[in-house]
Amino acid sequence: MKIILTAILILGMQFCLYPQDFGLKFSGFVKNDFFYDSRQTVTIREGHFLLFPAAKNPDSENNDINARSGFNFLSIQTRLTGNITAPDALGAKVTGMIEADFFGNENASFIDVNGFRLRHAFAKLSWTNTELLFGQFWHPFFITSNYSEVLSFNTGVPFQPFSRNPQLRIVHKLGNISLTGALCSQRDFTSPGGSVILRNSSIPEMNGQIHYEAKNIENQTGLLVGAGVGFKMLQPLMSTQKGSAKYVTDEKVSGVSGTGFLKITLPFLTYKIQGVYGQNLFDLTMLGGYAVSGITDTSRNTVEYSTLNNLAVWTEIITGTDIQAALWAGYSENLGSSDQIAVYSNQVGGTDATIRGSDIEYLFRVSPRVVFVSGKYSIGLETEYTTAAYATKDISGKLNRDTNGKITDSERISNLRVLLSVILKF
DSSP: OHHHHHHHHHHHHHHHHOTTTOEEEEEEEEEEEEEEESSOEEEETTTTEEEEEOOOOBOTTSOBTTOOOEEEEEOTTOEEEEEEEEEEETTEEEEEEEEEESOOOOOTTOTTTTOOEEEEEEEEEEOSSEEEEEEEEEOTTSOTTSOOOOSSTTTTTTTSOOOEEEEEEEEEEETTEEEEEEEEOOSSSOOTTOTHHHHTTTOOEEEEEEEEEEEETTTTEEEEEEEEEEEEEEOOOSEEEETTEEEEOOOOEEEEEEEEEEEEEETTEEEEEEEEEEESOGGGTSSEEEEEEEEEETTTTEEEEEEEEEEEEEEEEEEOSSEEEEEEEEEEEEEEOSSOOSBOTTEETTEETTEESTTEEEEEEEEEEEEEEETTEEEEEEEEEEEEEEEOBOTTSOBSBOTTSOBSSEEEEEEEEEEEEEEEEO
């Protein structure tokens, strides 16, 4: 931490010495969250990043161990952003950003509690109609001009795509139309097995989008509509093993994803919606992943894979300025696979390690909020009612799902989170 703060101080002094060439402007916020859950939940980082309610966990007398409430108070979302300007290069305006917070990186022993972690780090070249971005930034499916503005740190996950990726991104503008292309790797948000299985495929994730945006500043109205498509290939294994013998393998799993979105801005109201269909969306903190669809060579234990597919949609209505009221809602469904699933890989404690929510048929969430704003200070109250339809079990104890991974019978489990958020921006 001392090294990081010293580096920031030295960098700031350098910018002060050369104000005609460089600029560094700090901004950010201090955020304190106080929340209560009506039952145990599936979360990231001390319950802060809520995904969905935990499944039933019966004891010896068939009492649900997870049917217990809980709370937490946290300030680890507090954030520091440094916006950088630099001398022009290659005829382009040069800007950049470094952003970090205190969310840390969750692990079994919480060694990194309150850890100062990197969020964004990029440099950008901007010409009249074209922009080039190099570095870590939001995944292209996280639409920065049309994302969920909920108070919860989950930002609408697992209905809203959520990931930050090292990438190369180009944006070209043709009037009101913008064309975007991106090549991405993985770092903090990875596919099952870590970022190495994308790297070993030798092909970065590819994404393309088209946006149409029209604004009328005088009337305070606007329209944004767009669509995008992505392609991702993984190589889960470099070798297989049969007895004591090892064999090189080159089996890969690939998936195609698409998104569409709409934002309407009026003087008194903002409406947003985004839909996502995806094959293997695990790395976007959504439902899905991949599984083994068959064994192609029993003498070598060589396998082939299939993606578990997901459909998600979220929508939001926001109104007000000093007193803001909003309603957010989302739905996500496990569509199963287009192939029959032979093996749910690496099952750990009943959970499929390569699939998020393989025992969930669908999820939905309703989240109203009200925020009181006074200058740089705001206080918000938000509730999240999230329901997960978990697969029931047959008489033999197996989950009720078909051979393609689609849930055939389920029961609803719900959680109510009440969140009080206090934010000071600077």
